Amino acid sequence: MRKNMLPMFLYFGVVPLGISLITLVMATNNFLIATILPLIIGGLIAGGIASRALIKSDDKKGLTIMFFLPLAYTAVAWAIFMLVSGGFYGADLWLVYSILHIAMAPIFFITMLMGEGSLFLWAPLAYELAFVFGIFLVHLIKKVRPTMNTKQAVALLTIFILAMGTGSAVQWQRSKTVLPSYGFEYGGGYSSTDLSPYEVTNPDNILPKLAELSTFTIKNSSEMPILDGAEAAYPVYSAFANTVYENISKLDNVWDIVSFSNTIYSYERLLSGEVDIYFGAEPSKEQHVMAKRQGKELVMTPIGKEAFVFFVNPENKVDNLDVSEIQSIYSGKIKNWSELGGKNERIVAFQRPKNSGSQTLLEKIMGDTPIMEPLKEDVPEGMGGIIEQVADYRNYDNSIGFSFRFFATGMRDNSKIKLLAINSVEPTPENIASGKYPFTANLYAISLKNNTKPSISPFLEWMKGPQGQEIIEKIGYIKN
Numbered sequence: 001m002r003k004n005m006l007p008m009f010l011y012f013g014v015v016p017l018g019i020s021l022i023t024l025v026m027a028t029n030n031f032l033i034a035t036i037l038p039l040i041i042g043g044l045i046a047g048g049i050a051s052r053a054l055i056k057s058d059d060k061k062g063l064t065i066m067f068f069l070p071l072a073y074t075a076v077a078w079a080i081f082m083l084v085s086g087g088f089y090g091a092d093l094w095l096v097y098s099i100l101h102i103a104m105a106p107i108f109f110i111t112m113l114m115g116e117g118s119l120f121l122w123a124p125l126a127y128e129l130a131f132v133f134g135i136f137l138v139h140l141i142k143k144v145r146p147t148m149n150t151k152q153a154v155a156l157l158t159i160f161i162l163a164m165g166t167g168s169a170v171q172w173q174r175s176k177t178v179l180p181s182y183g184f185e186y187g188g189g190y191s192s193t194d195l196s197p198y199e200v201t202n203p204d205n206i207l208p209k210l211a212e213l214s215t216f217t218i219k220n221s222s223e224m225p226i227l228d229g230a231e232a233a234y235p236v237y238s239a240f241a242n243t244v245y246e247n248i249s250k251l252d253n254v255w256d257i258v259s260f261s262n263t264i265y266s267y268e269r270l271l272s273g274e275v276d277i278y279f280g281a282e283p284s285k286e287q288h289v290m291a292k293r294q295g296k297e298l299v300m301t302p303i304g305k306e307a308f309v310f311f312v313n314p315e316n317k318v319d320n321l322d323v324s325e326i327q328s329i330y331s332g333k334i335k336n337w338s339e340l341g342g343k344n345e346r347i348v349a350f351q352r353p354k355n356s357g358s359q360t361l362l363e364k365i366m367g368d369t370p371i372m373e374p375l376k377e378d379v380p381e382g383m384g385g386i387i388e389q390v391a392d393y394r395n396y397d398n399s400i401g402f403s404f405r406f407f408a409t410g411m412r413d414n415s416k417i418k419l420l421a422i423n424s425v426e427p428t429p430e431n432i433a434s435g436k437y438p439f440t441a442n443l444y445a446i447s448l449k450n451n452t453k454p455s456i457s458p459f460l461e462w463m464k465g466p467q468g469q470e471i472i473e474k475i476g477y478i479k480n
Contacts, residue, residue, distance in 0.1 A: 007053065012070050013103050015046050016127050020106040031116060035107055036126045043127040047134020054135065055144055064148040065156065068132060072156045074101070074124045075163035081120075082167040087174035089117020089378065090387055117378065121167070179377045179391045193411050198235040200242045200249045200258055207239040208474035216462040219246045221257065223455045225447075228259045228266035229279030230357050232407035233443060236304070237279045239471050240463065263356045270446065271296050276453055277460075278446045281306075281357030281404075297449040303463045305478040307405040307427040308361045308439040311417040313397050318342045320421040323438065326365060329400065332372035337398060345398040350375055353390045358403055361441055404441070405432070410476040432478045443477055 019042040023035050054064060077100055085091040097120060098108040104123050111119040139146050197206045218224050224245050227237045241248050241258045248254055261269065263280050267287055270278040271294055283291070283298070291298055310326065312318060318340050321329075328334040329349050338344040351374035352359040363371065377391040393401035395416050405427050408417065419427055422438050431437040445463055447456055462468050469479040 007050065008066055011046050011050055011067070011131065012128075015042060016103040016124070017106075018042075019127070020104055024106050024110065031110070032119070035110075035119060035123060039123060039127040040130045043130025044134040044137070046127075047131035048138045050131070051135040051138035055139070055142070064135075064146060065152045067135065068148075068153065068156050071125070071128045071132065072159045072163070074121070074128060075160045075167070077101070078121045079163040079167040079170075082170040087170045087178075088388065089120060094120060177373065177375055178388065179375060179394070193231070193407075195231075195234055195260065198238045200238055200245075201254055205238075205242075207235070207242045208471055210243060210467055210470060214243050214462075215465075215467060216458060217244055217246050218455050218459070221245075221251055221253065223453070224248070224257050225276035225453060225456050225459055226257055226259065226274070227277050227279065228261055228269055228275040230263040230266070230281065231260070232306075232357070232404045232411065233279035234260050235411065235475050236443065236472065236477065237277070237445075239475055240459075240468070243467075243471060244459065244462065264353065267355070270448065273448075273451075276447060276451055276456055278444075280444065280446070281361060281441055282444060283446070284355045284360040284363065286355055287360075299447045299449050299460075301445045301447070301460045301464065302442040302480060303445050303468065304443040304472040304480060305432055306441050306443050307432045307437055307478075308358065308365075308402065308441050309405045309408055309427045310400060310402045310420045310422070311408055312400050312420060313395055314416065314418045315397055316342055316418065318420070319418070320424055322423055323365065326422075327367075327369045330362065330366060330371050331369050343398070348375070348394075348396055348399045350393045350399060350401040351390055352402075361439070362402060365439065406476045429478055443472075 016039070019038050023038050050067060054067070077097060081094060081097045085093055094108075094112070094117070098105055098112075101108065101124050107119060107123045111117065111123070136146065196202055197204075199205055200207070224241075227241060229237055238258055245257070248258065251257065259275070260266075266275060266278050266280070267283060268290075269275040271291055282300070288298075310321065316337065318337060321340065325334065325340060329347055330351070334340065335347055336344060337347055349372075351362065351371070375391040376388045378388060393399065393403075401417075405419070408419065421427075425431055425437050427437050427439075432440050445460055447460065463472075464480065473479045
């Protein structure tokens with residue numbers, strides 16, 4: 001046994017450590033390929049070299065089992081850490097797992113930074129499987145039958161299968177509520193859609209223009225209220241700034257004046273005084289409490305109307321839902337589309353992050369009915385590892401999601417979703433304007449009562465006036 005420890009140290013310590021270090025200097029856009037491929041190649045070569053020593057060894061059975069042992073070790077370690085972490089690769093305890101696979105430490109270090117948690121399993125497994133395959137390949141070429149203790153081999157294989165099955169079961173269970181990353185590509189990671197067509201600095205922007213000169217303008221940049229808000233409201237306040245702020249597109253600090261950091265962060269910026277006017281739906285209960293705790297009084301100016309809509313894949317047979325059915329879906333009471341006249345498929349109900357405008361409206365619809373836990377996703381955080389966050393909508397055949405009508409149909413490609421009627425009422429502009437559609441919401445321009453910037457009040461009045469309402473309507477919202 002002692003004689004076998006040296007080749008074990010060499011083939012499962014020194015060699016994989018060397019390969020791990022090599023992967024760090026490989027320049028490629030695909031981190032997974034750059035990591036796995038060298039391990040597979042290195043494992044095959046190492047296995048081929050080891051097989052020659054194995055053929056000549058006096059203890060063929062003992063050395064063969066020793067060479068197979070790392071596979072079982074990796075599978076068992078992975079299964080244990082999957083069970084303890086619940087399958088979340090962002091857990092701190094995976095650092096301990098990395099220590100147990102110290103030869104892979106360089107790879108695991110980059111894995112934790114880049115959020116590629118699957119490499120905790122596949123990096124060591126790729127090398128170990130390739131190593132074993134390399135042994136068998138050389139035996140096959142040399143037409144030498146591998147020698148091993150059958151009982152020990154069967155025991156190791158059983159342990160490997162059971163461990164892999166256990167870890168996979170944890171992963172499968174987690175996949176029901178946690179999805180792979182679907183991170184936002186725009187707005188510094190805050191936006192799920194391209195906002196550039198609505199940017200004041202874009203010479204080809206699609207912001208609406210007034211037929212006549214604006215009756216209200218702000219010339220001095222220091223007097224321009226700083227704007228921020230929800231993703232769905234960005235086209236509105238960008239159009240307002242484009243119309244009222246003189247030469248806004250030419251200012252050096254334009255991004256400080258017409259900013260975007262989404263609902264949750266922009267509201268916090270409003271309360272902290274970084275933002276003068278926040279645009280979005282009504283704040284949540286928690287956000288109202290936040291303002292009260294800070295001694296801030298909100299001035300909520302309704303500037304337009306919007307529909308809160310639910311949507312599904314166009315292939316879904318369901319076209320209409322009652323309010324009670326929506327409550328049953330999002331409480332988890334109704335779990336299959338067949339209960340609503342659709343296919344026999346599990347309902348995948350997406351939500352939005354807590355305190356976002358659309359999630360706040362869902363909470364209003366649900367009333368006292370508890371909302372089930374939202375689907376989540378594992379998100380690589382660059383230099384911050386992996387975090388869990390509420391999953392963005394995926395247009396699966398059995399999905400249901402919600403948003404504001406303008407965002408769902410105007411800012412994003414709506415050809416792949418179907419808006420649902422609620423209580424048999426379609427979310428048309430006519431039904432929204434009349435109030436017939438049950439989920440009609442206000443779009444607000446929210447400021448703080450103690451903000452003394454003199455341009456805020458007349459700007460808000462202009463938004464409610466004919467020109468402001470014209471822009472609201474041209475953008476795609478419903479005017480007041």
